[in-house]
Amino acid sequence: MKNLLFYTMMVLSIGAWAQQQGTHTTDFVILSSDLEFLDPIIETGASDVRDGHFRVVFFGRQVAEVTQPKMRDFIDRASKHKIELAVCEMSINRLGIDRDAIPKEFEIVGNVFLHSLQLQQQGYKALHL
Amino acid sequence: MKTFFSSLILALVFISGQAQPKATANPEAAESNHTYDYVVLTRNIQQLKPILMAAEDLSKENGRQFEAFYVIVCGKAVKDLADPETMENYTKDAHRIGVHLMGCGFSLNKLGIKEEKLPEGIKVIENGIQFNLELQKQGYISLSL
Numbered sequence A: 001m002k003n004l005l006f007y008t009m010m011v012l013s014i015g016a017w018a019q020q021q022g023t024h025t026t027d028f029v030i031l032s033s034d035l036e037f038l039d040p041i042i043e044t045g046a047s048d049v050r051d052g053h054f055r056v057v058f059f060g061r062q063v064a065e066v067t068q069p070k071m072r073d074f075i076d077r078a079s080k081h082k083i084e085l086a087v088c089e090m091s092i093n094r095l096g097i098d099r100d101a102i103p104k105e106f107e108i109v110g111n112v113f114l115h116s117l118q119l120q121q122q123g124y125k126a127l128h129l
Numbered sequence B: 001m002k003t004f005f006s007s008l009i010l011a012l013v014f015i016s017g018q019a020q021p022k023a024t025a026n027p028e029a030a031e032s033n034h035t036y037d038y039v040v041l042t043r044n045i046q047q048l049k050p051i052l053m054a055a056e057d058l059s060k061e062n063g064r065q066f067e068a069f070y071v072i073v074c075g076k077a078v079k080d081l082a083d084p085e086t087m088e089n090y091t092k093d094a095h096r097i098g099v100h101l102m103g104c105g106f107s108l109n110k111l112g113i114k115e116e117k118l119p120e121g122i123k124v125i126e127n128g129i130q131f132n133l134e135l136q137k138q139g140y141i142s143l144s145l
Helices: A002-020 A035-045 A063-068 A069-080 A089-095 A110-120 B002-018 B027-033 B047-065 B075-081 B084-099 B105-110 B128-137
Strands: A028-032 A054-058 A084-088 A106-109 A127-128 B040-041 B069-073 B100-104 B122-125 B143-144
Touching: A028 A035, A028 A110, A028 B128, A035 A054, A035 A069, A035 B075, A035 B105, A035 B128, A054 A063, A054 A110, A063 A084, A063 A089, A063 A106, A084 A110, A089 A106, A110 A127, A127 B128, A127 B143, B002 B084, B027 B075, B040 B047, B040 B128, B047 B069, B047 B075, B047 B084, B069 B128, B075 B084, B075 B100, B075 B105, B084 B100, B100 B105, B100 B128, B105 B122, B105 B128, B128 B143
Parallel strands: A028 A054, A028 A127, A054 A084, A084 A106, B040 B069, B040 B143, B069 B100, B100 B122
Antiparallel strands: none
16 A cells, blocks of 8 residues: 555656656748748758747749749758648649649648648747748 | 655655746736847848837837847848948947847858948848747747748
8 A cells, every 4th residue: 555655656746747847849830932942941940940840831923833843852851851841722723733733742721821820829930931 | 654755755746846836926017027039030121121110119118128139131132231321220220229130141142242241230140040930939029021
């Protein structure tokens, strides 16, 4: 009985201590309508500042560029560093882009601004380029 | 007996882990003493005027002062950073208000602009995006334009 009490208190104490330590991570979402920042985005996603989810969502006229072969290097580097890629469906539709032409690494999100606001409600930090 | 004392110590550790921090006795006083830090990322040099005006208003509002206010210029707008005529008033105002003007190193390198060409009062940060996110992680209020 005494040993049961001891071990129970030990387990509960370890749990309380672990709770105090916490494992807080920060998630980031970057909205990008401009492809000139691909390199610093990759460098940031690969850096120590990132310890949680790191998501890049493309929207606007530049979305058409993601289907081009020249984007493959960026896509591969993003995948290597587990950077999540997405494109705005509204932009795809407005530009008449074939959905099947979007590389498989990109998630298609309905509305980039709604998506960003929803992620920020979940605690994401956001940056708009 | 030993087991009893061990359990008692562990119980105290458990209880202290569950304790909540005390509420401030005077929340209003605490709120008025609170300062905020800001970081603004812009790709348009003309936005420096309203940004600096905002910083000046924030520094006067209800006696609040900010510990730090950074403005990061990224993209093609960095070419304007190297124009002394364009930047003269901006650097003076920024210095007066206590705003740090920064140019993104990635953007400067892309346009072939060397740090030495920048007027005094403008610092270079290697990666403006990473710097912005680092500051957000530290609790800075952020705006990106």
